[in-house]
Amino acid sequence: MTTPNTPDPLHLAVALDGAGWHPAAWREPDARPTELFTARYWTDLVAEAEAGLLDFVTIEDALALQSTRFEGTDTRTDQVRGRLDAVLIASRVAPLTEHIGLIPTATVTHTEPFHVSKAIATLDFVSLGRAGWRAQVSRPAENAHFGRREHVPFTVEDLDRPDVAAAVAESFAEAQDFVEVVRRLWDSWEDDAEIRDAATDRFIDRGKLHYIDFVGPRFRVRGPSIVPRPPQGQPLVTVLAHATLPYRLGARAADVVYVTPRDHDDARAIVTEIRAEQRAAGRESETVHVFADLVVLLDESTAAARDRKARLDALDGAEYAGDALVFTGTAADLADTLQDWQRAGLTGFRLRPAALPHDLHAVTRDLVPELQRRGAFRTGYEAGSLRARLGLPRPDSRYATPTAAAS
Amino acid sequence: MSTSRKQIILGAYVGGVNHHTVWSDPQAGSQIDFSTFKHVAQTAERGRFDFFFLAEGLALRERLGLIFDQDVVGRPDTLPVLSALAAVTEHLGLIGTVNATFNEPYELARQLSTLDHLSGGRAGWNVVTSFDAFTGANFRRGGFLDRKDRYTRAGEFLAAARELWDSWAVDAVAADRDTGVFLRDAKAGRFAFTGEQFDISGRFATPRSPQGRPVILQAGVSPQGRDFAAGGADAIFSPYHRLDEAQAFYRDIQARADRLGRPSGSVKLLPHASFVLGDSEADAAERHRDITRRQIGGRTAQILLETVWNRDLSGYDPDGPLPDVDPDPDGPPLAQGRARIAEDAHRRVAEWRALAEAAKYSLRDLAIHVFGRTEFVGTPAHVAERIDTFVQQDGSDGFIVGSHLTPTGLDEFVDKVVPLLQERGSLRAEYTGGTLRENLGIAPVEEVGADARVA
Numbered sequence A: 001m002t003t004p005n006t007p008d009p010l011h012l013a014v015a016l017d018g019a020g021w022h023p024a025a026w027r028e029p030d031a032r033p034t035e036l037f038t039a040r041y042w043t044d045l046v047a048e049a050e051a052g053l054l055d056f057v058t059i060e061d062a063l064a065l066q067s068t069r070f071e072g073t074d075t076r077t078d079q080v081r082g083r084l085d086a087v088l089i090a091s092r093v094a095p096l097t098e099h100i101g102l103i104p105t106a107t108v109t110h111t112e113p114f115h116v117s118k119a120i121a122t123l124d125f126v127s128l129g130r131a132g133w134r135a136q137v138s139r140p141a142e143n144a145h146f147g148r149r150e151h152v153p154f155t156v157e158d159l160d161r162p163d164v165a166a167a168v169a170e171s172f173a174e175a176q177d178f179v180e181v182v183r184r185l186w187d188s189w190e191d192d193a194e195i196r197d198a199a200t201d202r203f204i205d206r207g208k209l210h211y212i213d214f215v216g217p218r219f220r221v222r223g224p225s226i227v228p229r230p231p232q233g234q235p236l237v238t239v240l241a242h243a244t245l246p247y248r249l250g251a252r253a254a255d256v257v258y259v260t261p262r263d264h265d266d267a268r269a270i271v272t273e274i275r276a277e278q279r280a281a282g283r284e285s286e287t288v289h290v291f292a293d294l295v296v297l298l299d300e301s302t303a304a305a306r307d308r309k310a311r312l313d314a315l316d317g318a319e320y321a322g323d324a325l326v327f328t329g330t331a332a333d334l335a336d337t338l339q340d341w342q343r344a345g346l347t348g349f350r351l352r353p354a355a356l357p358h359d360l361h362a363v364t365r366d367l368v369p370e371l372q373r374r375g376a377f378r379t380g381y382e383a384g385s386l387r388a389r390l391g392l393p394r395p396d397s398r399y400a401t402p403t404a405a406a407s
Numbered sequence B: 001m002s003t004s005r006k007q008i009i010l011g012a013y014v015g016g017v018n019h020h021t022v023w024s025d026p027q028a029g030s031q032i033d034f035s036t037f038k039h040v041a042q043t044a045e046r047g048r049f050d051f052f053f054l055a056e057g058l059a060l061r062e063r064l065g066l067i068f069d070q071d072v073v074g075r076p077d078t079l080p081v082l083s084a085l086a087a088v089t090e091h092l093g094l095i096g097t098v099n100a101t102f103n104e105p106y107e108l109a110r111q112l113s114t115l116d117h118l119s120g121g122r123a124g125w126n127v128v129t130s131f132d133a134f135t136g137a138n139f140r141r142g143g144f145l146d147r148k149d150r151y152t153r154a155g156e157f158l159a160a161a162r163e164l165w166d167s168w169a170v171d172a173v174a175a176d177r178d179t180g181v182f183l184r185d186a187k188a189g190r191f192a193f194t195g196e197q198f199d200i201s202g203r204f205a206t207p208r209s210p211q212g213r214p215v216i217l218q219a220g221v222s223p224q225g226r227d228f229a230a231g232g233a234d235a236i237f238s239p240y241h242r243l244d245e246a247q248a249f250y251r252d253i254q255a256r257a258d259r260l261g262r263p264s265g266s267v268k269l270l271p272h273a274s275f276v277l278g279d280s281e282a283d284a285a286e287r288h289r290d291i292t293r294r295q296i297g298g299r300t301a302q303i304l305l306e307t308v309w310n311r312d313l314s315g316y317d318p319d320g321p322l323p324d325v326d327p328d329p330d331g332p333p334l335a336q337g338r339a340r341i342a343e344d345a346h347r348r349v350a351e352w353r354a355l356a357e358a359a360k361y362s363l364r365d366l367a368i369h370v371f372g373r374t375e376f377v378g379t380p381a382h383v384a385e386r387i388d389t390f391v392q393q394d395g396s397d398g399f400i401v402g403s404h405l406t407p408t409g410l411d412e413f414v415d416k417v418v419p420l421l422q423e424r425g426s427l428r429a430e431y432t433g434g435t436l437r438e439n440l441g442i443a444p445v446e447e448v449g450a451d452a453r454v455a
């Protein structure tokens, strides 16, 4: 129940990856580095996030080994290396959880939209309407694992080079086509296509299955999907974005865009840019969430959090700084920041625990109660799909003919 | 328990996209909901089955250019369902059919390795090779592969996948927080594979899984398919049920495996099997007649014969004689998206005409006779006896069992036939192995240690 004085509730997700986002997190006393590739580890983490009533978890993935180098592998042996397929982790956890949204990462550069579409649709079936997808463009290092593409080698410093900029623009254009195909395939069966009409010997009404006939400059896909329309109709599509091209992709194609502001004003500027892109894409009437990503180290005092970060940095031999702001402090300080940034137009946050399980526990056991005390976070899950939790209606299939009043 | 008896391998499948599944039965449930798969898998595990099995089809079937609407249509994606099933089962193997033409080794090897990790060593892959342009229309490359190259690609795919699975030594991950050594080997995961189909290199992103490599199945009976299986598969999903045919296939595969230097018994043969039980033989026969007539109605009969005629037979009375036209095997395909075994259509039709003549079969009678076969019909005691005898006489090493009724059809098999197989000493009473490989009695993958890696 909201009263005029309570703030808008905010949405809260956590991003799970390995032992946490700090490269030395696996060395913490409560870390479980020998279990990173087990079902129990992932089940425990997601169950903890669910106990904290979070909106959803995301699971990182890539078709390459982790590396300190953008352009390829490294030879470090002192950081976590190796990951499991995120879609299958989410599927494995789905029957053991009930409410929390499950948003695995799947890349779009070397994969098949047909496969990704049916995998996420199936995750939506096994989770009874809690599936989403974080669409991710591949890094150049993944090319050699597939061997089917010309490779423009580049590093982060080369992003302004015209040939590199063109290659990057091309991969984002491809990503947009990919998302379009995935979404069309989710709509390719209307909701009531399965009729089981024994009288006419028809299992489906084939008029309610649709060829998507996507034809683009990079690929064509005919459809329909082999999987019926998933429970949510359209599982959530989410993207991480740091610049105009990915903002545009998010504004055109996604339901949630994760962004990495440095402060309140930066957050406002990013939200403004995404909203403008959203209008330009003709989607102003749709809900597009903008969540800020923050790496979090949470402790009883700011000093303790800073000390912990310093200790982890020393273990890793470098000061940790990623694409997102690193927050070190107390849960109450973080709650202040989240509410302040929320006023800049953000609708939620994706917190990246620096160390697991410590910072996940701090989110679910300290931050969430703090936000609840402030009336800014739910105190229980309501029944319903992940879309419903995020205020997104369940759309009709784009191919459905509106039921004519008089037919 | 006699030690000389072969232990029967049992797999369970959920019936789906074909005429065997009677979706119109009032008890028939969802073909999509997870609850269906959970029920069948847990039933199979209660019956101490070795594994649960899922088929795959990457394009909806069509007839005369229209989506075929009579059989079950649609199914969930294989690997996510198996991964979810790992959460609700403990011992059961999880084998998925996944195509080698429209996938890439790095991605699929990783998914299968993940399934093996998340199930504690229970993953298997049934390698299929559909390559047609019809299916290809759903994928980036379209129908890029020639028929003759389908097993070249599958063979290279499997070789590349093995390279990837073996690229992490058993002990590559130290995760020793005191010394700060996560990886024992700075090159863990390094691989390179070059062939006609693939030219790939780099580092594989997933550490070695509990089984090292998933169990490999193959389904296909062409000479190339047989060589592929004899050389690289642990088991074959076979279409042969007549004891003499099955024994010949069994001997042929063992001989091929032997020539390739694999020890006898390396390749398990597993025909699929459906069953109808009854309180008496007459009761079972009656139930069978009823089920078969529901599986193969008049329209389905025409459509099944079309798979050989390759002509529109909808104008022929199902209760009348066989179509008097010749088959048109070289014409444009009437139906798309059905896995078909290559054969001589003219010869097959001639055989059918002779059969129909002799038995006075109508079109539908013939379809029921040819396509309505249920492998095991009888009392539970009779069915158990026949299954056991078939295996002990080397017709196969077991069966992949399914029912016309989704999802509860397997229940009575587990309740009534399984205890009898256990009494005969041919089926485990409890699981003994930890991994699918161990339960199947397949040799473990030789362990690759960090020192053994070629630098």
Ligand SMILES: Cc1cc2nc3c(=O)[nH]c(=O)nc-3n(C[C@H](O)[C@H](O)[C@H](O)COP(=O)(O)O)c2cc1C
Pocket (backbone or CB within 6 Å): B054, B055, B056, B057, B058, B097, B099, B127, B128, B129, B130, B219, B220, B221, B222, B223, B224, B225, B226, B237, B238, B239, B272, B339, B340, B341, B342
């Ligand atoms: C028992 C059996 C089951 C099969 N199941 C599938 C399947 O689920 N999906 C698929 O795409 N192909 C399936 N196939 C087709 C084969 O993988 C293969 O594409 C086809 O049989 C051609 O191989 P061949 O020429 O060696 O016979 C199956 C074949 C057999 C014999």
